[in-house]
Amino acid sequence: MNAVKNPYIDQLGPYPLAKMARLLADIPQPEGLPLIRFSIGEPKHPLPGVISEALAAAATSVNTYPVMYASEALRKAIADWLEVRFSPAKINPLTEVLPVNGAREGLFSFVQAALDSTKADALAVCPNPGYAVYDGAVILSGMQPHYVVTGGDAGIAANYAAVPAEVWKRTQLLFICSPDNPRGDTLSLDDWRTVFQLSEEYGFIIVSDECYCEIYVNGDPPLGALQAAAILGRGFERLATFFSLSKRSNAPGLRSGFIAGDAALLARVEQFRSYSGGGMNQAVEAASIAAWKDEEHVHENRELYRRKFEQVIPVLQEVLPVRVPRAGFFLWVDVRSTHLSDERFAQELMAAENVQVLPGTYLTNAQGGMDPGEGHVRMALVADIDECMEGARRIARFCRNLSAKQAFA
């Protein structure tokens, strides 16, 4: 008798938050200080009433099977939103928009449906640091991730210029995250020109994850991939962009997002999803339509983040070299001045101040003896402003106490 076992699952690393939970499990919580989590990127601002009301009002509509590709009303609401947000891009709601049950399901289904895992040496290029679902989906489809260290002043074009042609030739898919997790960096039009040229030359598909695109602090919305394509006079061939209501609309439980781009690719993804069970609950669909049609709650949400960043970052900057991110709600903080490793920083901060941060190496892969997560931690400023301010003050106190101790040592 043989035990049947999918070998790819054993190749997956532990999920970053599971790894952190183990790292911090045995640390006694300091008395009198309630736990503050800067570790988890879960939106905490209020759920907009427009979403919960539409969801409740449509509760009786789940008496039929969902239609393929979701309703035309939802696809139209999404296409309208895209055309306003990413002008001059023009989007066909019938063929260039595919609603999905959250960006994670969309990314996973897309990777499974788009790639050819029968090619033994095929690669997908993943950003390092990056979201665990990118390389997870690649590994589970039986392919290999190839990590490229992203970030730094030289920009993404320089990151990719260093990738050998030999790698690009085997590349079926390139993951872009813009604004990225964890840095909040975004691609410029020149960056997109570089990426599109590489895709032209080597034929790979571009996945552009833009889930954080509505959270920006300087009044200047990040450029989108569809928008860059339209400006550069390029169509959407081999381009798929991913969006979610989780961050834009503080509705992570809704499980609603969409893919937009290359119609031929979307048709194949939808064929795949008719087997994988991707149909969207009609009440969720109604709530999603209401959400994409409403910008007021998005403005309010952005304003909450803006005020929070404005007040919290200076407190942290007193003790650590914190860069104001271009977009998103994460800070990617260099803690090397504390002489602690990323894990050690997380443990000691927890022990002293009951504040959780995510060790940088939990989001990265070591390459050639170098790990871009070393000496870094990720802080998610998702809680309300008072809690974030309290967390920042505790981190500042922790760093000051630490440097005082180290001065005595």
Next chain:
Amino acid sequence: MNAVKNPYIDQLGPYPLAKMARLLADIPQPEGLPLIRFSIGEPKHPLPGVISEALAAAATSVNTYPVMYASEALRKAIADWLEVRFSPAKINPLTEVLPVNGAREGLFSFVQAALDSTKADALAVCPNPGYAVYDGAVILSGMQPHYVVTGGDAGIAANYAAVPAEVWKRTQLLFICSPDNPRGDTLSLDDWRTVFQLSEEYGFIIVSDECYCEIYVNGDPPLGALQAAAILGRGFERLATFFSLSKRSNAPGLRSGFIAGDAALLARVEQFRSYSGGGMNQAVEAASIAAWKDEEHVHENRELYRRKFEQVIPVLQEVLPVRVPRAGFFLWVDVRSTHLSDERFAQELMAAENVQVLPGTYLTNAQGGMDPGEGHVRMALVADIDECMEGARRIARFCRNLSAKQAFA
């Protein structure tokens, strides 16, 4: 430049209903007769208020990410339901129950997570006729389905006894559908003993799809796989059972079901789903808890089917050899007495009476020159009793007119 393309998607056949839509597309609808669909297995009885009310009441709860494995409350409600329905089985809600977003998503995720597609000659044994998602999931995971013709008076043990050891040795997974689609046949305790013995001998995993188990007409609930395992003193190793609220509770849009069985397998499926995006919307979760805790609507639903079957089947039996199914809401009807092929029967019935039925061969695969769907059509008695009676009368009229015409020819 290479175009990237997943080759497995091209191996999928068209979905049965898409194929039927094409077959019937150009047939003019007869005047004065509204369309009646016996073709689609979509529950049409009323959505229970207990579900829509719980869904609406929980609409504000989608402001956080879903927890892994869904909430303990949902797993507990499911385990309680299982223990009552499938006594003497005992179910650990923490490890032996995994809520999924509909049985389809569950089946697909399970196949992807459980099987080892790196074994080049590995097979999954699928019933013929059977649900398109069984072999679809197998094909998309890069493996091969092996079809076994099921049904007939000899029973399932005889069906499987005819499968060569050479096939079983390569088999990683066996799909069982009980009550089955389309016949409504169920496995007896002896059948389960045979299946468990085969699994012991060859080590394959058993998927038992029991989505139709609550729709039975003779007051005698079908035996479940977990129940059979408990009665036979066997644990749940290599056994996974699949359930859904779509049929039991007329909530196909809710997208809620669960897998129960082998804890080690479920843990791997949940690890897979943490990447594939299987988290359940909390409002859906609340509605599911309410649904599994309530049996009154299930009794009412069953009674609606019972009365319908009692009245509709005799009308059909006047012209066709219709067998009363053990469970489920389908009739698998032998139409060879009409001298029409399954497709031709569907076309002529549509042209004459505006009633849609599904050609049998759309649910089957030809094997060795024989196709078990030939000369059969599937009728889904899902609409209300008046519509089903009207459809049955039209079918009776169609068959009588046909035999009158054939007598003159």
